[in-house]
Amino acid sequence: MSSLIVFKNARHWRTGEVISLAIEDGVIVPAPKHAGEFVRVFDCKAAVLAPGLVDLHVHLREPGQTNKESIETGSMAAAAGGFTDIACMPNTEPVIDTPAWVEWVLRRAEGAGHCRVHPIAAVTMGQKGEQLAPLQAMAQAGAVAFSDDGHPVRSAAMMRHGLEYARRTGLPIVCHEEDPDLKGDGVMNEGFTATRLGLRGIPNAAESVMCRRDADLAELTGARVHLAHLSTAQAFDALRDAKRRGLPVTGETCPHYWVLTDEAVGDYDTHAKMNPPLRSEEDRAACIAAIQDGTIDSFATDHAPHTSEEKKRPFAEAPFGIVGLETALALTITFLVKPGHITLARAIELWTDAPRRVFQFPEVDLEPGSSADLVLFDPDAEWTVDPSTFHTKGRNTPFAGWTLNGRVLATMLAGRFTHLDDGFGLQRADASSTGAAQ
Ligand SMILES: [Zn+2]
Known part of the structure; x- marks a missing residue:
């Protein structure tokens, strides 16, 4: 006998209508007309119900760096943040650059069971930029994209070569855009704050020159390019231009770029050190404008956990990156929806339908x-x-x-709760019939 879960008094994420939703065997079903099954009814008290969120850019650190994160803890954080699908980056130890490692990540994530984990495989062996990884075989093993994220692919010829192979798989290359020579040993945004702190800066052009290069290579090869974690006004312009030219180029940005500027570095705060760095107020405004005009295809977190010991190092030596999975939705609501930059429906779309489209995941709706x-x-x-x-x-x-607005109350993956918030715990409104299934 199958058991039925019913959410009542939920608000539809797109229309705002009050709805009831029934779930059986992991699938949404028409509302039940008769009792008799094992039914669990949850009163949502007008909370918003939406398809599970999708994050295209997560560092799970496994294999090799489980002192920072593991597939288990990272995917649990994803579920707590409302995510049902995440794509994980291959800059692990060793790098995910063979079909066997792609399969290993998939198996391990399935064992953890907190969300669907979609491995992104390396473009080049060891992400060294010297020799192409076996893209076709890794796609067959289940990779959803390719990336040397953490680094750019330095050589344009190597990138061309990678794109030519990627095109045959239909999968995009996700580009971490930063010209290594322009970046030099910069550790934060080039500007007043860097000067005040005596730290080496990274100019905006380090990002945008590579965005423009890879847009041109998308044109040359016909392959799909996805520009990761865009942060500068010039990079948003590069993506805008690529779209105007009809190129197969998409792009994402992350909450910290619409919330913070490089002033957050304050007095050498390593929790404001990420790559690309926090930029100027003009860039933050350009980020919001690029979200509003549809230039940005998708949101992503660039969730990049490090140990406290690593982040306690002097600013110049501490690693780049911040965690993001458990604050993403609230930062979106608090800093984009509440000030009226975009609607709640559009904000949710940029965490659900939009990333699904970018990586060609199956559509999910209510x-x-x-x-x-x-x-x-x-x-x-x-x-x-x-x-x-x-x-x-x-x-x-x-x-x-x-203090933020927007709290995840529950996350469900194929009909199974992967997160239930205790503070706001769902009230079980009714448990009809005997022995409601657990
Ligand atoms: Zn990156």
Whole structure:
């Protein structure tokens, strides 16, 4: 006998209508007309119900760096953040550059079971930029994209070569755009704050010259290019131009680029050190404008956990990166939706439908027949970020102590709860019949 889960009094993420949703065997089904099954009814109290969020850019650190994160803890953090699907980067130890490692990540993620993990495989062996990795075989093993993320592919000829092979798989290359020579040993944004602190800067052009190079290579090869974690006004312009030219180029940005500027580095705060770096107020405004005009195809977190010991090093020596999975939705609601830059429906689309389109994942919606991959959240609920309560091993966030709006109440993957918030715990409204299934 199958068991039925019913969400009642939920608000539809797109229309705002109050809806009930029934789930059976992992799939959304038409509302039940008769009792008799094992039914669990949850009163959503007008919280918003949406398809599970998707993050195209996550560092799970496994294999090799489980002191920073593991597939288990990273995917648990994803579920807590409302995500049902995440794509993980191959800059692990060893690098994911063979079909066997792609399969290993998939197996391990399935064992953890907190969300679907989609491996991104390296473009070049060891991400060294010297020899192409076996792209076709890794695609067959389940890779969803290719990237040397953490680094750019330095040589344009190597990138061309990679794109030619990637094109045959239909998968995009995700580009971490930074000209290594322009970056030099820069550790934060080039500008007043860097000068004040006596730190070496990274100019905006380090990012945008590579965006323009790779857009031209997309034109040359016909392959798909996805520009990762865009941060500068010039990079948004490069993506805008690529689209105007009709090139197969997409791009993402991350919450910290629409929330913070390089002033967050303050007094050498390594929790504001990431790559690309936090930029100027003009860049932050350009980021919001690029979200508003549709230049940005998708959001992503660039979740990059590090140990506290690593982040305690002097600013110039501390690693780049912050965690993002458990604050992404709230930063989106608090800093894009509440000030009126975009609607809630559009914000959710940029975390759901939009990334699914970029990586060609199956569509998910709140319609019968769709996989029950869901997030239930209260967009108004206020909470204070306390990194000690995170599910990720990383505590490296610049948002500790911030009060945000938007709380994930529950996440469901194929009909199974992967996260249930205790603070706001769903009230079980009704447990009819005997022995409601657990
Ligand atoms: Zn990157």
